[in-house]
Amino acid sequence: DIQMTQSPSSLSASVGDRVTITCRASQSISRYLNWYQQKVGKAPKLLIYAASSLQSGVPSRFSGSGSGTDFTLTISSLQPEDFASYYCQQSYSTLTFGGGTKVEIK
Amino acid sequence: QITLKESGPTLVKPTQTLTLTCTFSGFSLSTSGVGVGWIRQPPGKALEWLALIYWDDDKRYSPSLKSRLTITKGTSKNQVVLTMTNMDPVDTATYYCAHHAYGPIDAFDVWGQGTMVTVSS
Numbered sequence: 001d002i003q004m005t006q007s008p009s010s011l012s013a014s015v016g017d018r019v020t021i022t023c024r025a026s027q028s029i030s031r032y033l034n035w036y037q038q039k040v041g042k043a044p045k046l047l048i049y050a051a052s053s054l055q056s057g058v059p060s061r062f063s064g065s066g067s068g069t070d071f072t073l074t075i076s077s078l079q080p081e082d083f084a085s086y087y088c089q090q091s092y093s094t095l096t097f098g099g100g101t102k103v104e105i106k
Numbered sequence: 107q108i109t110l111k112e113s114g115p116t117l118v119k120p121t122q123t124l125t126l127t128c129t130f131s132g133f134s135l136s137t138s139g140v141g142v143g144w145i146r147q148p149p150g151k152a153l154e155w156l157a158l159i160y161w162d163d164d165k166r167y168s169p170s171l172k173s174r175l176t177i178t179k180g181t182s183k184n185q186v187v188l189t190m191t192n193m194d195p196v197d198t199a200t201y202y203c204a205h206h207a208y209g210p211i212d213a214f215d216v217w218g219q220g221t222m223v224t225v226s227s
Contacts, residue, residue, distance in 0.1 A: 001169060001170075032212065034212075034213040034214075036153075036214075038153075043202055043204075043217035043218065043219055043220055044145075044153065044202075044214070044217055045217070046213050046214060046215045049210075049211045049212065049213040049215075050210070050211070050212065053210075053211075055211075055215065087152065087153055089153075089155075089213070089214075091212045091213060094166070094168070094169060095143075095155040095158065095166075095168075096155065097145075097152060097153040097154065097155060098152070099152045100152045100153070
């Protein structure tokens, strides 16, 4: 199985901050990497697919980059509604999710 | 508009078999490139992919749970059924079904609201 490791597991940030979350694959997955946002008590929501493609309706402050084994999700200016957990997921082979990153209010 | 909704028991006993149904609308599981998957999340923990069935009846399973899982298309054209045998308290989780768009997106792009399943005697 391909293991997905996210860092950090949690972070505290303020509204307006630039936030970066990292996801590392245990082997190369090309660009088969998706990012999801999950708010408390809600189902996950797809933000980014294929490493850097913005899902329809997702604000442009979200962006993704990377290929191979190292990927990042960036929120350019954190908004109040962005406080949530974020998960990466690889679709290169048997699907796996990362352990998640919780973004909390500073 | 694509919607999905999970249904099934909220409480099962250890060793029992869990059967969950995903009822969907807004797409057809006969359309090329379409799939429906199951993902679970124990309380306070990360997401875990379980199984995925494609339009052509190709089925994929999590290697760690493969021996316990079966995913099928339901008798109704707009349903997918997941069975998990030999339930244990560690299987307590919220279970989600989701639409999988194979191809350019290759991700779970629409999710159901989830159903909480507790395993306890």
